[in-house]
Amino acid sequence: MKGPLFYSKILLFGEYGIIKDSKGLSIPYNFYNGALKTEDNTSAEAIKSNESLKKFTFYLENISSEIVTFEIDKLKEDVNAGMYFDSSIPQGYGVGSSGALVAAIYDKYALNKITVLENLTREKLLQLKAIFSKMESFFHGKSSGLDPLNSYLSLPILINSKDNIEATGIPTQSTSGKGAVFLLDSGIIGETAPMVSIFMENMKQDGFRSMLKDQFIKHTDACVEDFLKGDIKSLFNNTKQLSKVVLNNFKPMIPKQFHDLWKKGIETNDYYLKLCGSGGGGYILGFTQDFAKAKQSLKDYKLEVVYNF
Known part of the structure; x- marks a missing residue:
């Protein structure tokens, strides 16, 4: 059974x-x-x-x-x-x-x-x-x-x-939309506990704490509200900012070989990457307004669509 x-x-x-x-x-x-x-x-x-x-x-x-x-x-x-x-x-x-x-x-x-x-x-x-x-x-x-x-x-x-x-309810997925939330397989197994302890260690610094409050949490809250309202334009603006904040302040949580790929997304606007869970490996979460374009940009990686816009 x-x-x-x-x-x-x-x-x-x-x-x-x-x-x-x-x-x-x-x-x-x-x-x-x-x-x-x-x-x-x-x-x-x-x-x-x-x-x-x-x-x-x-x-x-x-x-x-x-x-x-x-x-x-x-x-x-x-x-x-x-x-x-x-x-x-x-x-x-x-x-x-x-x-x-x-x-x-x-x-x-x-x-x-x-x-x-x-x-x-x-x-x-x-x-x-x-x-x-x-x-x-x-x-x-x-x-x-x-x-x-x-x-x-x-x-x-x-x-x-x-x-x-x-x-809560989330907006119905659009079957004809070009945008998507996707998972990118980093091919590395991540461990939660070490990542959380790096975070807790960083939290002892004033600068890190104020970055978390004034940037990270501000954009995270805005992304949640945009997603639930279905405001795609604002969602992508905020996701881009969030992706930047993570790249600048959460480097240990992003596997080294993905730093350039992360940056490339922000520079080209083809996709924006963010952590999925605690990071350190596992999946990386991606947001794109044009999945076909993101797929081309990330053709060396295995992607799985989670949600369609």
């Missing part, structure tokens, strides 16, 4: 900023998914996943009852029977592989769980986010809880601030 599917996610806007109360917008990305499974558990991937689940179970047993209670005995029994997370979501790519796993475990083993079918008040969303944050901290050291929330609800999530989140 394969459990329900949980999808990957893409944080369109808000990486790093949401740690410091910027707006954010996260959308489910149904191209990748994962599910808990017990049969066919002899492959190397399944064994590795099962080993990881054993450690995760031990962690959950220790946090159980703080803000969430699990059927730990049932979970242990299933893990000992070889249960693993069968997933197509690439790890270290910024599309929420651990988030989908957390959502799947909560869905199957949490007692008195908040379900997608009930009236999702802001309080319930914040409660879910707090539970997921605690659960996902096992993988990242510090987690906002947004990835699992997105995966669990399979709805776009608008982050207004740390204590103000809501499920």
Whole structure:
């Protein structure tokens, strides 16, 4: 028996900023998914996943009852029977592989769980986010809880601030439009924890803090508002500014071999790149008003369209 599917996610806007109360917008990305499974558990991937689940179970047993209670005995029994997370979501790519796993475990083993079918008040969303944050901290050291929330609800999530989140609708995609949001595969696996610690270290500097507030968060907030309103012209102006700010101030999060490509996008206006998740590798997020042109410009790279304008 394969459990329900949980999808990957893409944080369109808000990486790093949401740690410091910027707006954010996260959308489910149904191209990748994962599910808990017990049969066919002899492959190397399944064994590795099962080993990881054993450690995760031990962690959950220790946090159980703080803000969430699990059927730990049932979970242990299933893990000992070889249960693993069968997933197509690439790890270290910024599309929420651990988030989908957390959502799947909560869905199957949490007692008195908040379900997608009930009236999702802001309080319930914040409660879910707090539970997921605690659960996902096992993988990242510090987690906002947004990835699992997105995966669990399979709805776009608008982050207004740390204590103000809501499920939202996004403008319908245009099937005939030339513009697109796309993923560019860097071919490198990124690690979240080291990137977050570089960020936290930088936050000790006054200059970095004011850049974050006056430039990074300002443009991030504007991008979220433009995207939700469907104001494409303003969205691309703000995305260009955001791309510049990231290139100038988040260099360690951009793999070295992509610095020139990043700059080329800003100079030619063929596309604008931004971080997808914490950076350091994985996917890079691209925005373009003419996907055919961007594809030509980036012909040496593998691109996947996420959203059409």
